[in-house]
Amino acid sequence: MKLILANPRGFCAGVYMAIDVVDQLLEICPGETVYVYHEIVHNRYVVERFRGRGVIFVETLSEVPASAIVVFSAHGVSPAVREEARLKSLISIDATCPLVTKVHAEAIRYARKGFQILLIGHASHQEVVGTRGEAPSSIQIVEHPKDIPHLSIIDPDKLVYLTQTTLSTDDANIVIHALKMAFPNIKEPPVSDICYATTNRQMAVRTIAPSCDLVLVVGSKNSSNSVRLTEISANVGTTARLIDDHTELCDAWFTGVNTVLVTAGASAPEDLVRDLVTCLVDRFGAEVEQHDVYHEDVEFGLPGTLKGLMRKRNVDPENRRVVRGDSGEALRDWLSQRGIGMRSVDLTVRGEPVHPEA
Numbered sequence: 414m415k416l417i418l419a420n421p422r423g424f425c426a427g428v429y430m431a432i433d434v435v436d437q438l439l440e441i442c443p444g445e446t447v448y449v450y451h452e453i454v455h456n457r458y459v460v461e462r463f464r465g466r467g468v469i470f471v472e473t474l475s476e477v478p479a480s481a482i483v484v485f486s487a488h489g490v491s492p493a494v495r496e497e498a499r500l501k502s503l504i505s506i507d508a509t510c511p512l513v514t515k516v517h518a519e520a521i522r523y524a525r526k527g528f529q530i531l532l533i534g535h536a537s538h539q540e541v542v543g544t545r546g547e548a549p550s551s552i553q554i555v556e557h558p559k560d561i562p563h564l565s566i567i568d569p570d571k572l573v574y575l576t577q578t579t580l581s582t583d584d585a586n587i588v589i590h591a592l593k594m595a596f597p598n599i600k601e602p603p604v605s606d607i608c609y610a611t612t613n614r615q616m617a618v619r620t621i622a623p624s625c626d627l628v629l630v631v632g633s634k635n636s637s638n639s640v641r642l643t644e645i646s647a648n649v650g651t652t653a654r655l656i657d658d659h660t661e662l663c664d665a666w667f668t669g670v671n672t673v674l675v676t677a678g679a680s681a682p683e684d685l686v687r688d689l690v691t692c693l694v695d696r697f698g699a700e701v702e703q704h705d706v707y708h709e710d711v712e713f714g715l716p717g718t719l720k721g722l723m724r725k726r727n728v729d730p731e732n733r734r735v736v737r738g739d740s741g742e743a744l745r746d747w748l749s750q751r752g753i754g755m756r757s758v759d760l761t762v763r764g765e766p767v768h769p770e771a
């Protein structure tokens with residue numbers, strides 16, 4: 414069997430930052446309970462590991478005692494939640510991904526200019542709930558083209574669409590096309606709201622999956638961008654399975670399978686990918702290759718709210734941010750210590766991906 418690892422895969426800059434925020438709080442606030450509003454990122458392992466270190470995850474702020482520390486997750490929250498935290502005198506630390514904050518800012522700006530905003534996304538997802546809360550009377554959610562006839566439009570010339578950051582680019586394009594057909598003068602966001610990490614991970618799957626028999630996506634079922642990777646794979650004709658870890662593998666999936674692509678959603682830890690790789694090598698004697706479609710080097714600094722708390726606790730926030738290394742190189746070293754080789758295949762051309770057969 415050939416085992417291909419997609420690069421990029423796994424943690425994005427926003428997830429690294431959000432996890433780092435909780436790590437830093439546990440370090441600088443020993444003895445204090447750290448509360449996190451919703452899952453810090455949508456991954457079962459990340460959440461369980463923090464629970465094991467005493468972090469309490471809550472679904473409403475009524476579960477948080479007055480004056481306690483509460484972290485807002487990477488998906489962002491609405492202004493109403495921020496205000497509720499203020500009224501309870503909570504110490505709010507905002508781990509919202511800056512790319513989600515950018516969509517919030519666009520929503521506020523267009524609402525102030527009197528635009529109606531059509532937000533393409535999944536209505537119940539935390540990110541969409543938070544963005545919608547910025548201008549609830551101006552925002553309507555569009556999940557699917559069939560929602561368009563039910564929209565309540567005042568002036569079709571004063572419309573803009575925005576999107577959730579973790580959508581399938583394939584699906585989003587279908588909805589955007591339908592919106593443009595229905596409302597030819599609809600404005601677009603200045604830059605795509607679907608973030609770089611979502612776009613790159615999907616492009617890696619779109620590029621590599623056609624030459625594979627099976628795609629394994631490491632990620633949790635409630636992770637939007639992980640589920641979208643399975644959909645992109647299905648769109649190019651390759652069956653994909655979403656698994657939290659290697660223990661969910663099923664022998665029947667591998668009948669007649671010669672080439673497997675392994676990738677991971679933006680909230681899935683790399684150690685789960687490593688365990689999956691060694692499991693597949695042990696079971697099938699797989700040869701390992703990493704196919705590089707993009708080299709990512711995006712990093713986000715610690716949020717200002719955390720830096721402010723650090724200063725109050727006499728901790729210098731400068732240079733506290735953990736710098737991450739290259740995950741491909743780390744995996745190569747890790748596999749080599751176990752006697753497993755890994756070949757790299759460069760599919761990047763001046764930053765643009767190409768198909769292996771091109």
Ligand code: SF4
Pocket residue numbers: 425426427428487510511512513578579608609610611638679
């Ligand atoms: S997937 Fe994109 S928007 Fe979400 S945390 Fe990562 S970088 Fe930010």
